[in-house]
Amino acid sequence: MLKLYVYDHCPFCVKAKMIFGLKGMPYEPVVLLNDDVATPVSMVGKKMVPVLEKADGSFMAESMDIVAYVDAMGTPVLTGPVSEKIAAWLHGSSGPLYRLFLPRAACAPLPEFATASARAYFGFFRTFRDDVF
Numbered sequence: 036m037l038k039l040y041v042y043d044h045c046p047f048c049v050k051a052k053m054i055f056g057l058k059g060m061p062y063e064p065v066v067l068l069n070d071d072v073a074t075p076v077s078m079v080g081k082k083m084v085p086v087l088e089k090a091d092g093s094f095m096a097e098s099m100d101i102v103a104y105v106d107a108m109g110t111p112v113l114t115g116p117v118s119e120k121i122a123a124w125l126h127g128s129s130g131p132l133y134r135l136f137l138p139r140a141a142c143a144p145l146p147e148f149a150t151a152s153a154r155a156y157f158g159f160f161r162t163f164r165d166d167v168f
């Protein structure tokens with residue numbers, strides 16, 4: 036089974052997870068601790084998720100490359116046109132969305148923040164809520 040390394044708060048990881056759901060393909064999600072630098076660097080050369088571990092043991096980064104790779108397995112499901120309107124909405128809304136979402140994600144009981152050091156790695160959050168640390 037393919038393994039997908041993710042953080043629960045990561046919107047790029049949602050895209051990579053969605054293609055498995057859309058295709059009805061089982062996969063193994065692996066949530067990394069947010070301060071685990073060594074694992075992603077050993078896989079793709081930098082600290083980032085999502086990372087797909089392919090059947091041959093090689094690794095792939097970039098959410099949309101993962102989506103295209105998984106969709107090409109068997110019968111593709113992403114056959115419709117790309118909506119320019121949705122793309123424009125996403126582009127325009129992402130700034131305010133992230134300003135609202137990220138401080139809240141950093142407080143949430145997510146597995147990537149299971150240790151104090153993993154949560155503290157989300158450093159910018161100290162600016163908003165010093166009392167948490």
Ligand SMILES: N[C@@H](CCC(=O)N[C@@H](CS)C(=O)NCC(=O)O)C(=O)O
Nearest residue numbers: 045046047082083084085097098099
């Ligand atoms: N272009 C990449 C962006 C992935 C990305 O920015 N992931 C974030 C998590 S949402 C990340 O790993 N950031 C590094 C970090 O959290 O330290 C993709 O589409 O997969």
